[in-house]
Amino acid sequence: MLSKSSTYAIRAVLFLSLNSDDEKKFNPKSIAEIIDIPAPFLAKTLQELTKRNIISSRKGRNGGFYLTNADKQNTMISIVAAIDGLEKFQGCSLGLPVCDSENPCPIHHLVAPLRNKLVEELTNKTIANFTKEIKDGHTHVF
Amino acid sequence: MLSKSSTYAIRAVLFLSLNSDDEKKFNPKSIAEIIDIPAPFLAKTLQELTKRNIISSRKGRNGGFYLTNADKQNTMISIVAAIDGLEKFQGCSLGLPVCDSENPCPIHHLVAPLRNKLVEELTNKTIANFTKEIKDGHTHVF
DNA sequence: AAGTAAAAAGATAATAATATCTTTTTATAT
């Protein structure tokens, strides 16, 4: 469903959303240790998110990755779109050239609603929304 | 969601279900040409399905792959299980060590019901069920 | 019985995803 890279990205972003601000930044190595994912791989991922203006970074001494309040207004789907792209959520699930609700493949009516619901939810919810859920104790990332 | 191998397998099995019986068999090359997927890869896939008794084959002259009526009673999930395994439908979608409805990750309540529904439907429907849908003109595989 | 068509099995190759390491650039504290 989601690639490993995307799940790493989501976990790291939510960690930063919970723990960082422009006064308190984190380098990829320490984030990787805390949330237990490969450090150099995470660095790549965070660089990509920075380039796409989903998270913030500051170079040099006392630098690191962090999230501003503005960053937290980005949608969850923007993270997945930056890392995996959204192509995997489009097109026929069986790989057929023609497949839509008029002319469905055998699993179209099964997969399309599920896939659409997932994309819709991730499109409607921001990083801030997810962060609040964690702070309220309804979900967790550890 | 499903690997390419699994989608190839499903398409090939449904083709055989529609067109073959123990009087009329198909070799992988001709199946591959008809449904437009790589032939040697398909051969591997069909061999695996044969080994797992999901489809039938006969070696030697006039041999080939085919589906018996008994074969058609196999579930759709058995095809996916044979090729991909079912691991990808289990465990936390974010890769967290602990994640269930009591202690959910941020996307657990979003992904788990969708995933369960997909597995459930593929578990409850047989190759014959899917084949009927195609014959009745409700779905297609080309 | 011999030849042959086809699955089965095994070996190899290409591509994409995941992971790691090294060098360069940048910003800031001193």
Next chain:
DNA sequence: ATATAAAAAGATATTATTATCTTTTTACTT
């Protein structure tokens, strides 16, 4: 100004997936 800590960028390595090719075994047809 200089040293330094950190992101950014680039190069390399590993693993899994997808794809192809070759050899062996099987069983039917003649």
